[in-house]
Amino acid sequence: MSASPVKIAIAGSSGRMGRMLIEAVLNAPDCQLSGALDQPSSPALGSDPAAFLGKSSGLTITADLRQGLAGADVLIDFTRPEGTLAHLAVCAELGVKVVIGTTGFDAQQKAQIGSHAARTGVMMAPNMSVGVNVVLGLLDRAARALSEGFDIEIIEAHHRHKVDAPSGTALAMGEAVAQALGRDLKTCAVYGREGVTGERDPSTIGFATVRGGDIIGDHTVLFAGIGERIEISHKASSRATFAQGSLRAARFLATQAPGLYDMNDVLGLR
Structure with a gap:
């Protein structure tokens, strides 16, 4: 039955x-x-x-x-x-x-x-995608391995109708990285840069937001070191x-x- x-x-x-x-x-x-x-x-x-x-x-x-x-x-x-x-x-x-x-x-x-x-x-959950939630686990592992010598930036893009920024998924990715590094996202996040900002503080996690068209949801976490970059991305097409x-x-x-x-x-x- x-x-x-x-x-x-x-x-x-x-x-x-x-x-x-x-x-x-x-x-x-x-x-x-x-x-x-x-x-x-x-x-x-x-x-x-x-x-x-x-x-x-x-x-x-x-x-x-x-x-x-x-x-x-x-x-x-x-x-x-x-x-x-x-x-x-x-x-x-x-x-x-x-x-x-x-x-x-x-x-x-x-x-x-x-x-x-x-x-x-x-x-x-900030994102119901199975793939995104697998990515959050990968970010924890990557952040622990790349805790020194790598700058971390999170780039997200969504459609023109989205009303909040950064996206909940981008913030969840930031939380996953910050937790793995033993940092508090509230104090280390940088949500905007303009003018003469000075050199990048290596302890920060940066966010960049793109809004336009009908983009469903793209997220990339960039680990930028000297001579190499690692990008962990998820792109939703529907x-x-x-x-x-x-x-x-x-x-x-x-x-x-x-x-x-x-x-x-x-x-x-x-």
């Missing part, structure tokens, strides 16, 4: 990532779309969330959070920090688990997420990679106790 499908609600369902998630859920035999949420100002309210695929899901997009979460096992949320926190508060009350792909949280907001995770399962990683996270989370998890837990990389 097969297991029951994981019932998944999608936040931001009429956005670019929301539609990719809906398509992934509808195509996954072990998952079921249970609800579709969007903001009150969305022109998509009242329409079928699968209409863009020429399909009928039997659901309608709603701004009523409790209606959209009815019957859901897991909510997948790639929206904005304030919206995600509002969704999470209700999910914690209802016992709905949450996969958070939203980025741009500050320290206080992250603390709120941790508090809600005491009541329901939360899987939070949001489908984030959607598939999110479904893996939802499947994992559906069987877990309350707590805060990340992609290392999902992929068994601990």
Whole structure:
């Protein structure tokens, strides 16, 4: 006898990532779309969330959070920090688990997420790509081996619509490198250079941000030494990679106790 499908609600369902998630859920035999949420100002309210695929899901997009979460096992949320926190508060009350792909949280907001995770399962990662999470492990190893004589710079590029910078993934890469080196990213990160900056401080980790066109997400960590450079890169060509990683996270989370998890837990990389 097969297991029951994981019932998944999608936040931001009429956005670019929301539609990719809906398509992934509808195509996954072990998952079921249970609800579709969007903001009150969305022109998509009242329409079928699968209409863009020429399909009928039997659901309608709603701004009523409790209606959209009815019957859901897991909510997948790639929206904005304030919206995600509002969704999470209700999910914690209802016992709905949450996969958070939203980025741009500050320290206080992250603390709120941790508090809600005491009541329901939360899987939070700055990037849902399986490849990116493998790269984070490679960066730890590289940083330890290249701790002396190499300057470290992180370059990221995204589409023109992205609202936060550096990206959550770039910051996660910086954290992985800083932790491996025994540094605090808050004190060693350099986010911009202009004018006469003086020589580069070898203890810093630099960030450069590019925004333009429809770039899905490119990240490179550059270890620059004397006479050689090492570059560890990940380039996403489709949001489908984030959607598939999110479904893996939802499947994992559906069987877990309350707590805060990340992609290392999902992929068994601990």
